[in-house]
Amino acid sequence: xxxxxxxxxxxxxxxxxxxxxxxxxxxxxxxxxxxxxxxxxxxxxxxxxxxxxxxxxxxxxxxxxxxxxxxxxxxxxxxxxxxxxxxxxxxxxxxxxxxxxxxxxxxxxxxxxxxxxxxxxxxxxxxxxxxxxxxxxxxxxxxxxxxxxxxxxxxxxxxxxxxxxxxxxxxxxxxxxxxxxxxxxxxxxxxxxxxxxxxxxxxxxxxxxxxxxxxxxxxxxxxxxxxxxxxxxxxxxxxxxxxxxxxxxxxxxxxxxxxxxxxxxxxxxxxxxxxxxxxxxxxxxxxxxxxxxxxxxxxxxxxxxxxxxxxxxxxxxxxxxxxxxxxxxxxxxxxxxxxxxxxxxxxxxxxxxxxxxxxxxxxxxxxxxxxxxxxxxxxxxxxxxxxxxxxxxxxxxxxxxxxxxxxxx
Amino acid sequence: xxxxxxxxxxxxxxxxxxxxxxxxxxxxxxxxxxxxxxxxxxxxxxxxxxxxxxxxxxxxxxxxxxxxxxxxxxxxxxxxxxxxxxxxxxxxxxxxxxxxxxxxxxxxxxxxxxx
Numbered sequence: 142x143x144x145x146x147x148x149x150x151x152x153x154x155x156x157x158x159x160x161x162x163x164x165x166x167x168x169x170x171x172x173x174x175x176x177x178x179x180x181x182x183x184x185x186x187x188x189x190x191x192x193x194x195x196x197x198x199x200x201x202x203x204x205x206x207x208x209x210x211x212x213x214x215x216x217x218x219x220x221x222x223x224x225x226x227x228x229x230x231x232x233x234x235x236x237x238x239x240x241x242x243x244x245x246x247x248x249x250x251x252x253x254x255x256x257x258x259x260x261x262x263x264x265x266x267x268x269x270x271x272x273x274x275x276x277x278x279x280x281x282x283x284x285x286x287x288x289x290x291x292x293x294x295x296x297x298x299x300x301x302x303x304x305x306x307x308x309x310x311x312x313x314x315x316x317x318x319x320x321x322x323x324x325x326x327x328x329x330x331x332x333x334x335x336x337x338x339x340x341x342x343x344x345x346x347x348x349x350x351x352x353x354x355x356x357x358x359x360x361x362x363x364x365x366x367x368x369x370x371x372x373x374x375x376x377x378x379x380x381x382x383x384x385x386x387x388x389x390x391x392x393x394x395x396x397x398x399x400x401x402x403x404x405x406x407x408x409x410x411x412x413x414x415x416x417x418x419x420x421x422x423x424x425x426x427x428x429x430x431x432x433x434x435x436x437x438x439x440x441x442x443x444x445x446x447x448x449x450x451x452x453x454x455x456x457x458x459x460x461x462x463x464x465x466x467x468x469x470x471x472x473x474x475x476x477x478x479x480x481x482x483x484x485x486x487x488x489x490x491x492x493x494x495x496x497x498x499x500x501x502x503x504x505x506x507x508x509x510x511x512x513x514x515x516x517x518x519x520x521x522x523x524x525x526x527x528x529x530x531x532x533x534x535x536x537x538x539x540x541x542x543x544x545x546x547x548x549x550x
Numbered sequence: 551x552x553x554x555x556x557x558x559x560x561x562x563x564x565x566x567x568x569x570x571x572x573x574x575x576x577x578x579x580x581x582x583x584x585x586x587x588x589x590x591x592x593x594x595x596x597x598x599x600x601x602x603x604x605x606x607x608x609x610x611x612x613x614x615x616x617x618x619x620x621x622x623x624x625x626x627x628x629x630x631x632x633x634x635x636x637x638x639x640x641x642x643x644x645x646x647x648x649x650x651x652x653x654x655x656x657x658x659x660x661x662x663x664x665x
Contacts (some may be wrong), residue, residue, distance in 0.1 A: 260638055307660045308552050310637035 148193045156185055159202040160276030161361070165248035166206050168255075168311055171213060172234035173227075174273065174301050180213035181205065187212070210235070232543040238404070249274065250365045250539040251311050257326040259307045265300035266329050272297055274361070275333075275354050284350050285336070323366075327375050329429060330358045334379045352386065355379055370422040372434030377418035381438035384411035400447040413444045433462045437474075469497035473505060485512040499527035504539060516546045551634050551662040553592060554641040558652050562630030565599065568653070577651035585633060585644065596629035628654065632661075 160181065167177035184205045198204040214235060220228035256269040271277045271285075303309065314322040334355025350416040364369035366372045388402035397403075419439040422432050437458045444450040459475035472495055480488025489509040495502055507522035523543035530536045568574060600619035607614050607641035619626065619645060635641040638658070645658040 258638075260642070306662075307658075308637040308641075310639050312637075313637070314639075 148197060149189070149199050152185065152188050152192060155188070155201040155205065156276060159205060161249050161252065161274045162202060163205050163209060164273055164276075165252040167209055167213065168252055168273075169248050170210060170235050170238045171217075172238075172311070173231050174255075174304055176213055176217065176231050177209075178273070179216075180209035180391050182467055183212045183216075184209035189447045208437065247313065249361065250313050253362065253365075254307055254313055254322060255304060255311050257322075258304075259304065259322070259325055260307065260309055260315040261300050263325070263328070263332075265296055266325060267294050267332055268293060269300050270329050270358070271333065274358060277354070281350075296324050319369075323369065323371065326362065327371060330355055330362060331356060331375060331379070331431070334382070352379075352383055356383060358380070370425045370427050371429040371431050373418050373422035374429060374435045377415045377422065377435035378431055378438060380411045380418070381415035381435060381442055384408040384415060384442065390534065394534060395541075396534050398538075399441060402447075404445065407442070415439065416442060428461060428465070430462060433458050433465065437462075450481070452478055456482050470501075473497065473502055477505060480509055480512075486511040489513065498524040498529075500531075500539075503529065507539075507542065511542070511546055519546045551636060552635050552641075553632055554638075554645075555657075555659045555661065556631045556645050556648055557631060557657040557659070558628040558630060558639075558648070559625050559655040559657055561654075562600070562622070562626055563623055574653060575621075576652065578648070579648045581644075582631070584647070585631065590633040590640075590644065591631040592633055592634055594629075594631040597627060600626045628652075654665045 163181045163184070164177050167180050168174055171177055171180070187208055188201075188205065192198075196539075214232065217228040217232045217235075221232055252496060253270065253274055257266045258271055261269065267286075268282050271282045272279065277285075279294050279297060280290050282297075283290040286293070288296075313319075334352055336351055356376075356379050359372075359379050363370050363376045384407050385402060387401070387408060388404065388406040389397055391397060415435065416439050419432070419435045423436060437455055438452050440451055440458070456475070456478040459471065459478050463471050463475055473492065475487045476491035476495070479491055489506065492502065492506050492509060503522050503526035507519050507526055510516075510519035510522055520543060523539055523546065527536065527539050527543065578603075582591070582594055585594070600622070602643050603619040605616045605618070631644075633641065633644055635644065638660075641658050645656040649656045
């Protein structure tokens with residue numbers, strides 16, 4: 142380990158980097174999520190006590206996993222002797238299962254597929270993934286999703302009970318089932334990052350920790366499934382979105398639209414990495430929704446100024462996306478591209494046909510009406526958007542725009 | 551191995567039979583045969599309509615017998631299969647086959663005590 146770094150910091154770093162790996166190995170060894178979680182928590186507690194005196198072991202992750210296994214077996218033996226059938230089953234499982242720290246990448250992937258099993262509700266999938274694969278505490282997950290901690294704790298307990306009682310397997314699906322089973326996994330990772338990017342409610346526009354967690358999960362998936370183009374597409378999409386975060390708000394925390402952003406503030410390293418991934422996945426010729434969205438983002442990233450944006454290419458990509466996923470939200474994005482290529486009136490004609498909840502459709506309509514100089518209608522549309530918006534930063538932006546159309550009109 | 555109850559969720563409706571009942575019956579029989587052949591079959595059966603149900607309950611030592619199902623809902627248990635499977639994925643696979651055959655939703659639920 143790095144000399145001069147306090148041991149507590151090393152333990153924390155090992156926790157961030159190795160928690161999922163340790164839990165994944167121990168879930169395989171004991172066949173039980175609760176046993177694994179408790180054992181890994183025990184091992185990290187032991188690390189905090191022992192490492193300052195004994196020094197950090199040469200392989201911290203190996204130490205954690207071995208210690209966790211010993212401690213779990215000790216405890217399970219005590220419980221098994223009291224006729225705890227659960228403990229007996231976990232011990233029996235551990236007897237037949239080698240520790241085999243080498244196959245950890247498979248273990249983590251198995252854990253991801255268990256957490257995102259379609260038999261679990263989406264909200265439970267997200268919470269479990271953040272808990273077991275992300276290593277976030279229940280309190281952190283509750284805070285991130287603005288849910289009271291006891292509610293989140295109960296959600297996690299129920300999900301883990303279902304995994305155990307219904308025997309949700311701990312396995313990477315076979316090739317035939319993989320495309321269908323990958324869907325919820327990608328959705329969970331994307332949800333983590335979008336929730337971080339624009340918190341659906343609350344005061345801060347971006348909860349950077351959730352963005353970072355989404356990207357970390359995306360990188361992990363990409364490392365484990367390098368040949369799945371949608372996995373690559375999702376990672377690229379998250380990186381390109383993240384690259385704009387420094388430019389998305391002013392120093393006062395006000396929202397800045399893509400067209401008005403100071404592009405010098407974009408994170409060039411993330412842009413380059415995202416663009417390279419987009420090229421890599423599109424070359425495979427199996428386009429999917431995440432890849433196409435990433436490609437749209439890459440087109441924006443290539444333009445030195447908003448005026449240089451290749452809107453025809455953006456529009457072509459939205460045509461493709463609409464064919465792949467014909468949803469009102471995609472149609473709304475396509476209408477925005479049409480407005481750029483053919484003018485705001487053409488975009489507005491499309492937006493007027495859309496029926497979707499939320500503030501976004503009203504915000505887009507308002508903007509198009511404003512550009513058409515139809516100020517009274519624009520003000521009405523801004524008001525409609527304001528009635529529905531839940532994020533405080535977006536609300537402030539809409540209020541400024543509303544004040545502007547009032548001032549001129 | 552865990553045992554799973556696969557329940558056929560039947561709409562209560564007005565009791566009219568689906569026009570392709572013959573085909574449904576033979577498809578269900580075929581899934582039942584596959585379950586036996588795979589060695590997962592424990593028990594299976596179709597139920598008469600909820601109208602044929604009787605509820606008995608004991609309160610203060612008295613037996614109360616009432617006509618009809620315990621609750622009348624928009625759906626009822628039309629029949630079920632009990633299978634033995636290594637995990638939920640295997641059980642869901644059989645559930646999917648049964649859903650295809652019956653053209654109805656199948657609820658998959660584990661029994662207690664499996665290991």
